[in-house]
Amino acid sequence: MAHLQPITEHAAQILPFRRSSAPRPEPLALSPPQFEGTEIEFLRQELASGWLAPAGPTPRRFEAALSAAMDQPHAVAVNSGTAALHLGYHLLGVQPGDEVWTSTLTFVATVAPAVQMGATPRFLDVDPQSWTLDPALLRQELAAAARRGRLPRVVVPVDLYGQAADMPAIRAACGEWGVPVLSDSACGLGALQHGRPAGHGADLVAVSFNGNKIVSTGGGGALLGPGEARIARARQLATQAREPAPHYQHETTGYNYAMSCVLAAIGLAQLPSLERRVAARRAIFARYREELAALPGLTFMPEPGWARATRWLTAAQIDPARFGAGREALRQALEAEGIESRPVWKPLHLQPAFRDAPRAGGEVAAGFFERGLCLPSGSGMSSEAQFRAVATLRALHRG
Ligand SMILES: *Cc1c(COP(=O)(O)O)cnc(C)c1O
Secondary structure: OOOOOOOOOOHHHHOOOOOOOOOOOOOEOOOOOOOOOOHHHHHHHHHHHOOOOOOOOHHHHHHHHHHHHHOOOEEEEEOOHHHHHHHHHHHOOOOOOOEEEEEOOOOHHHOHHHHHOOOEEEEEOEOOOOOOEOHHHHHHHHHHHHHHOOOOOEEEOEOEOOEOOOHHHHHHHHHOOOOOEEEEOOOOOOOEEOOEEOOEOEOEEEEEOEOOOOOOOEOOEEEEEOOHHHHHHHHHHHEOOEOOOOOOOEOOOOOEOEOOHHHHHHHHHHHHHHHHHHHHHHHHHHHHHHHHOOOOOEEEOOOOOOEEOOOOOEEEEEOHHHHOOOHHHHHHHHHHOOEOOEEOOOOHHHOHHHOOOOEEOOHHHHHHHHHEEEEOOOOOOOHHHHHHHHHHHHHHHHO
16 A cells, blocks of 8 residues: 555645655656545445445535535536536537537547537637637637527537636626537636636536546546536436336436446545645646746746636646757656656647647647646655656756
8 A cells, every 4th residue: 555645734845855865766657646545444434335336325425525616506426527528518408510619728538529429629729828718719709600600509618737717708708699618627626717616607517537637536527517407417317317216217318427436435535635635736836837947948837817726737838949958858858767747738620530620720729739748746746756857857958
């Protein structure tokens, strides 16, 4: 159980760096799951209760805790963030031929369910100040779509690397045309925008508890929102669209998307430490900035005045001309030291799968992909481990 290390009690404890005397450095992952140590006890209780299936009480308790954390009245826990997005598209009535609009700088799962439902994705560029969906561009594109007589079925802003999208601005743009908003907050848990949790203000909010997310149950997700009937419908669809009857009764078909008791128990063990996890990731980011920001040609994802990012991943941009090396050279140098880093998401409009999809802009996002690198950011990362990453980057700059 050597990997079951409790979270650093105070973020400040990871500072300052101490040079490690360890001869053989441990491999350093981008964002490994972090365990509280209480998971084992929660799981033991879960198994002792005799429940494993989603029908047990623990997923309901996890939903209640999540509702409180995200300031959303209703929640249904499911078995992945992608499943939550799929249910969201279903509830908003996505049909073959509909358009679904999202930020191009995202993970494929944002739109995959909609594409599989026969919708056409349209990719919009991001705002350079937040790296999330550009509300001004959205407003302009919606007006143009209304003139064409082809408004999107839904707009899907994405919280990027723990930076929440600007929901009041997006909501205002969509509200003008009655277009609903589904927030892909899969990696937004713990982030704030305009003083509210990520996704707040959207019609539906999808989150993820995948292995590398800030709270990780191994796999899992949830769909939240202000509408009680919608979330009740999502719950029914997630459990094979069973009708209330002693026998199996179905008026339609659904999915097997409900979250198991086992995963919910892990989530319940971790959720209370969300704020501490955010503080730890922000402290890691602060250290990167302190150690690296003076290097010419290296900048970080900005944090707009209205946002509190979680810094789920610290995302840097490298200008090869000024830094003296490009993002790929940096990634390889880190890899040679056993340190995992990853290019910023390749925008979806550049993916072969979406070659023919319509788009609006994309040059800003393409630039972030070209120059952007995500650095190791796990909330359990030691100062020694972070020092290794910093030293490698500095050496490359000098070299
Ligand atoms: C992780 C992630 C997803 C998918 O969530 P899963 O739980 O892995 O299905 C979707 N969108 C974004 C932006 C993500 O980061």
